[in-house]
Amino acid sequence: MNIIVCIKQVPGTNNVNVDPETGTLIRDGVTSKMNPNDLFALELGLKLIEKNGGTLKVVTMGPPSANEVIKEAIYMGADSGVIISDRKFGGADVLATSYTLCSGIKTMGDYDLILTGKQTTDGDTAQVGSELAEHLNIPHSANIHNVELIDNKLRYTSNLENRIIVADITMPCLLCADEDINTPRLPSYKRKKEFNDCKELIRTITFEDVEDKDENHYGLKGSPTNVERIFEPDKTKEKEIFDGDSDLLANKTFELLRKHRFI
């Protein structure tokens, strides 16, 4: 079977603040990493390939530096990767992002299964997988814990709020992996030495390569949502801070609990 796993490069830290004087966004640190939830999807895909044979490609969308996460995926076991990168794709919201991924994936040949992580740590929206499936016009399911190939269909286990569903889905399809469903393998040193900078295995897709060349479908122009303003969260108005001797503080806490009738 042929599998495509969607991955994303995210900031190593989530520490973004607004400078109160200038209103500037300040992001600490420069490190970035693969979105942790994507590792579960990748591991799920690699296991399926090991068992049933086939190829596993990864795809990401982002600035040129995002090829680092493709390399990581190849060191883990992916056969090759595609980076969808173009200035025209920048400033995309969920709709434009999923549409761009769809256009990119359409250039990648036949596939049986697309896997995504649950959500990214920098967007936390958990929407791209569902929207991508809709654009590709294939069935999809989310919160996936386990997948097996049975009689040319995929049998998955989906863990929802109050029940566990086992179901068969036809291929091609898209499945969004839940978090913590497996222990992702580490990148292999051997593969790292073998493939080095993975130059031959990574392909870049730009606006020129996608079939739909209507710029209104991509990036900022293809994004229905607009960020009107960004601001610091409200700080709670009524508040008291107590400092000092711990005996007094313990007593103060006790009084607060009593005052609000929790004791």
Next chain:
Amino acid sequence: MGLKINHKLINNDVANILVNLCPFKAITYDNFKLEINAACKMCKMCVRQGPTGAITFEEDKVETINKDEYKGICVYVDYEFGSIHNVTFELIGKAKQLAKVINHPVYALLIGHDTDEASKQLLEYGVDKVFVYEDELLKDFDMQRYTNCFEDFINKNKPSSILVGATNIGRALAPRVAARFHTGLTADCTKLEMKENTDLVQIRPAFGGNIMAQIINPNHRPQFATVRYKVFDMPKKVDNPTGSIEKIDIDKKWLKSDVTIISVEEKPKQLDISEADIIIAIGRGLKNKNDITMIEELASLLNATIACSRPMVEEGFFDSKHQIGLSGKTVKPKLIITIGISGAIQFASGMRNADSIIAINNDPNAQIFDVANYGIVADLYDVVPKLIKRIKEDETYV
């Protein structure tokens, strides 16, 4: 539409300022050429804060839609096993407030099987009209079938805004439907307001950081928003429900599905921290897994449920169902005591709506004190045992 670099104004100094200004490292300066790459998040910081005119934002004239054609605020009903998830009622309460601003009706969209009781219950909360898609094949949630029914509802009724509870089902269904209509969807909104021009103002934590973003969907309808359970208040029932129920004839071709359900197993009732009235949340300040006993003792004295921040789950101290925050649960208890939690927005956005917040942390500058009503600046290993002792002393009095 987009950012435009005025290359005449770019020199080394200007370029350096811009490169350093961009919080997403999307501006690069190589070989005397300034470029904005695909990491751009369109925060427009470079336009507002950069040297004047160096980067400008160009707006295109866009074809505007006729917003008057879209009327009504619809709440998708999260309905399973014969019961409606409470987030639905919370959203109905919010929808009524929003609808009032623009004088729109409030709709409920109910997809499922055996829906009569549920429809009546929805009317009791003051919904103007319940649209029911009922069929045996809609008994269990099925992405394709539900999406098709949802599509039919939108095509026939053209609602202006659609609110969906951010449950496991809502979080998968809403984006699928939104993508079908090529419209915008904002996930996990923490605040919703209505403009007079019917634009839904959606506020949520953004960029994975300590920032809130106000998002609108100015030229697309319907506008989709998902909201988590316990973000909005539970509304009261109305005295005299006046709404109506409309059952839609199901077209069999909507019920085609590529998914065959093999088994559905109800999970044993699990701990749900979002249902708790009193929560003690523990964070990285706790050094040792064994120290949880101390927290458990305090929790049992206060009859509280124990929850935690993300690092505690990553450390393996707690199972993820205890986790509060954007990647965990949203809680709205009467009281939450946070112990040893610094309070990054990841966590804070999951608990800031608690009625009372007491924060214990040894760092006086911890962000948790920004959201707390009462801050106790102390080492948890010092103050928690003393608090336990104090409560016990009190009990012996009684």
